[in-house]
Amino acid sequence: MNAVLRILAWILALALVALPVVAVVNGWIGAERWPLTKLRVHGQFKRVDPAMLRSAVLPYAQRGFFAVQLQQAQARLEQLPWVEKAEVRKRWPDTLEIDIVEHRPFARWGEGKLLSEEGKLFATPRNLDASALPQLGGPESQVPEVVALYNDSTQLFGAMGMQVRTLVMDARGSWSLQLSNGTQVIVGRADARPRLSRFARLLPQLIRNPEQPLERADLRYTNGFALVWGQAVHEDPKTPAPAPAGRGQAQATT
Structure with missing residues (x-):
């Protein structure tokens, strides 16, 4: 019986010591004694709203200092735009x-x-004009x-002064892109890089005629x-446009 009483006494003593510590850590008491009064923010940012x-x-x-929930605060901040x-x-x-x-x-x-430079997707903030960015x-x-x-x-077509405006993989894994000169390119599913390389080598010859x-x-x-040709658009109304010849199709071999 005495042994049981000693164990209970030790448990009670430990509880009396631990309870104040737990209370401070959880902010039940002492928050006003150790308040957090300073906020320091580091980082280079332009769009995050400080308020x-x-x-x-x-x-x-x-x-208070001991009870602040750092992980929860971090998670909340990462939800901000x-x-x-x-x-x-x-x-x-x-x-x-x-x-x-x-x-x-x-x-x-x-x-x-939007896609960040770190490869993360995030919702497009309201009132943001992102039209200058490429569409992926x-x-x-x-x-x-x-x-x-x-x-x-971008490396392939940038060498000839063109930009890739759009690049999309569909649900079946098929690729397509659009160049800054308006050309739509259907790449397909297999061997996307070799196909684009062959096309880039021939492209300067294919676009030599502005008409x-x-x-x-x-x-x-x-x-x-398989190539589809269009007609040049003449913006000067004084310049007569060539007679309509319709859209043409051609097969270019490599």
């Missing part, structure tokens, strides 16, 4: 420090999303592959391309 940032973190800071990554820490005795990494948009993605698209699981082919295509712009190129052939 929204302060408002988001304030509820977590009010519980333009915040790609946040890190929250505390400095004794009264400072809460925040590191902010802002999204840097690299491209538009699908409908209503595809299954979200294929973001790295889409970006890789976009970079390869016959290349509207569409289908690369889904083993030894050639």
Whole structure:
């Protein structure tokens, strides 16, 4: 019986010691004694709203130095528009420090999303004109592959002064893109890079005649391309346009 009483006495003593510690850590007592009175924000950002940032973190800071919930505060900050990554820490005795990494948009993605330079998708903020960014698209699981082919295509066509305006992988894995001169390029599913390389080598010859712009190129052939030609648009009304000849199709072999 005495042994049981001694054990109960030890448990009670430990509880009396631990309970105040638990109470302080959880902010039940002492929050006003160790308040967080300073907020320091680090990082280079242009679009993150400082007022929204302060408002988001304030509820977590009010519980005091020992009870502030750093992980919850960090998760809340990362939900703010333009915040790609946040890190929250505390400095004794009264400072809460925040590191902010802002999204840097690299491209538009699908409908209503942007792709950051770090390869993360985020919702397009309201009132943002992102029309100057290239349009990419595809299954979200294929973001790295889409970006890789976009970079390869940019190098191929950039050498001749063209930009890749649009690059999309559809649900079946088939690729298509649009160049800055308006040419639509159907690449297909297999061997996308070799097909684009062959097409890029021949493209300067295909666009030499400004009176016959290349509207569409289908690369889904083993030894050639199916090409659709258009007509040049004459903006000067005094310059007579050539007689309509209709759209032409041709097969270019490689």
